[in-house]
Amino acid sequence: MPPRVDEEITFRKLEVLLAFMQCGNLAKAAEALDISTVSVHRALHSLEKGMRCTLFRHEGRSLTPTDAAQVLAEVAGEVIKTMIDGIRATREAAGYGSEHLKIGSLYSLTIRAVPEIVTVIKSRRPDLQAELILGSNADLLDKLKRGAIDASLMAVPSYDSEIESIELFEDEIFFAAPIGSAYGQHDAIDLRQCRDEPFVSLSEGFATSGDFLEAFRIADFTPNVVMKVSDIFSLINLVSGGVGYTLLPGRVRDLFAHKIMLIPLCAEYDMRQTIGLSFLRRRERDPNLLALATVCRLTIKGQQAS
Known part of the structure; x- marks a missing residue:
């Protein structure tokens, strides 16, 4: 059976020791820890009892650390850091976030x-x-x-x-065309009327690309996709530049109203994300x-x- 740590030696008392060593006196250590000077003195005395050796010399009203206290403080710093890291890792493994x-x-x-x-x-x-x-x-x-x-x-x-x-929230899918397109005169777009048009789309894996494929499945034809891109901003620029039409969610309307038009699809193509x-x-x-x-x-x- 491995050696057991005396019950007088606790993480809290080791923290008190470190504060005392860093601050240099009882009063400053107490202030740093937001506890009383008596509590600091009691914790240090308890540590001596648990360690079964002298950690401090009394010089008047002051406590002077011995070499033994210096050694314990070095070990205490490493132990507390390891424990803090261990607590953080344990919480993350249990599903609790970090900073x-x-x-x-x-x-x-x-x-x-x-x-x-x-x-x-x-x-x-x-x-x-x-x-x-x-x-x-x-x-x-x-x-x-x-x-x-x-x-x-x-x-x-x-x-x-x-x-x-x-x-x-839910977002509706629209037909996207460049500003000035003749499709802007339509109240709703039937994709079957766009059979001969060029289209651009997002790459596979995007939610909007899935809606794009589903819409043309309903329209019962394979669109002429002239280019695929990996972000929606590039897609909007392609539509604005007249490279092709596409389908886009309504959430892009406010920012890009000067570049593209979003026109509703006919009811049979109604799709929402x-x-x-x-x-x-x-x-x-x-x-x-x-x-x-x-x-x-x-x-x-x-x-x-x-």
Whole structure:
């Protein structure tokens, strides 16, 4: 059986020892720890009792550390650091966050929702280091499952026993054309009338690319896709430049109204993306994620009301 540590020796008392060694006297150590001088003296005396050797010499009203105290302080610093690291690792393994929060997001959500959400979460938790990681829905879901991100703002994935999602809002899919296009005169677009038109689309894995494929499945023809890109901003620029038409979510309208038109699709093509906050179900009680979920709900509610 390994040697046992005397019950008089505790992490708290080792912290008192370190404070005393750094501050140089009882009063300053007590102030640093926000406890009484008597409590500091009692903790140091208890440590001596547990160590069964002299740690301090009394010189008048002062305590002077011995070489033994110096050795114990060095070990105590390493022990406490290791324990703090261990606590952090244990909490993360159990699904509780650290001071770092990695938030995944679709590119299109950075237009309005994400900047406000990040700003608010930082104001509520100033010590929290937030990192934003952009990608397609498929890429973000993969990162979520691998633990590369903590949560993701994206189209709510189909049921998965590992994933918990909080629905935030629904977004309609529109036909996108450049400013001045003749299609702008239509109240609604029947994709069958666009059979001979060139199209551009997002690469596979994006929520909007899935809607694009589904719409043309309903239209019962394969569109002439002249180019695919990996972000929605490049896609919008291609449409604006007249390279091809595409389908886009309504959330991009406000920022790009000067470049493209978003025209409703006929009722048979009615499609909506459900956007939400997704995270691993085992981390549903993580305080960082609970705070993020609250901020997301309030932010989206405020934007919808404005």
